[in-house]
């Protein structure tokens with residue numbers, strides 16, 4: 001089956017560079033992009049989707065989300081907006097709710113959020129575990145995630161669960177032993193919350209090394225709440241991504257710039273915890289590859305909206321609108337080490353967004369406005 005996406009006013013290809021071209025068409029064969037060229041020479045296809053002069057861009061690649069959980073933490077958000085500080089301690093509230101939920105409740109909630117994201121243009125989303133924190137609950141979290149998405153991440157080292165209070169070393173041993181063994185068939189990545197109050201550099205290193213031994217790729221929650229060793233550990237171990245990157249010194253930025261580790265910025269977290277934003281401009285100017293993601297989770301960033309993150313990145317982190325769109329598409333793909341996503345090029349997966357706007361600029365220019373007209377996912381209009 002072939003589909004002609006006709007009358008594209010502006011096509012944001014990310015290939016090469018931003019690759020913005022005008023008055024073009026795209027042909028999709030099955031789930032792949034098969035042809036890109038001037039509208040005037042577009043070939044015939046089995047069906048036509050008329051973009052009617054609108055902008056078309058790659059589907060968003062949200063490389064950081066925590067979608068397997070139960071309950072919500074609206075009351076905690078309310079208290080925080082009334083002046084309480086965010087410490088990460090509320091994660092344990094979600095752990096209790098998640099452990100008490102059935103597989104089916106977890107599955108339905110995760111599917112609901114993936115659907116919500118898709119309607120906002122997200123065609124790839126990564127899902128982390130991290131609210132089970134026992135061998136059985138982490139394993140079922142990842143089993144549920146793997147039923148729904150390709151990109152799944154084991155985050156057993158999210159916090160030390162209550163039953164291991166005062167014995168973090170014993171918990172790290174569990175994560176590095178029985179737990180990683182149980183989850184590895186369902187996970188592609190391993191991640192650690194490397195932060196004061198969570199896991200220190202030695203513990204994070206142990207977890208990442210154990211994950212790598214089981215064939216998992218590496219990612220790291222790093223330098224969110226304060227300065228720390230996370231970013232440099234991520235670079236040293238060749239992690240695909242260091243996520244948050246809010247509190248960086250010059251050595252951290254230099255390390256990222258001279259590595260293949262992507263800096264994944266999560267401005268929804270700063271928004272929802274009323275915290276200072278990372279300096280995205282400084283990272284881009286240093287030559288760091290930047291991704292934007294939602295960090296969708298019930299505690300510190302309960303948004304599934306990549307357009308919202310793009311608007312925040314432009315307004316609060318000094319990215320240009322084009323840089324923010326690139327970070328939300330090819331940046332996320334790079335953070336997941338995927339070359340078939342986040343770009344409009346021959347052979348790439350046919351994940352496309354038709355905007356209700358003539359230019360990608362409108363995503364930041366018109367914040368909060370539903371500008372996603374049509375989403376093609378694996379070549380199929382949603």
Ligand SMILES: [Zn+2]
Nearest residue numbers: 064066221295
């Ligand atoms: Zn996170």
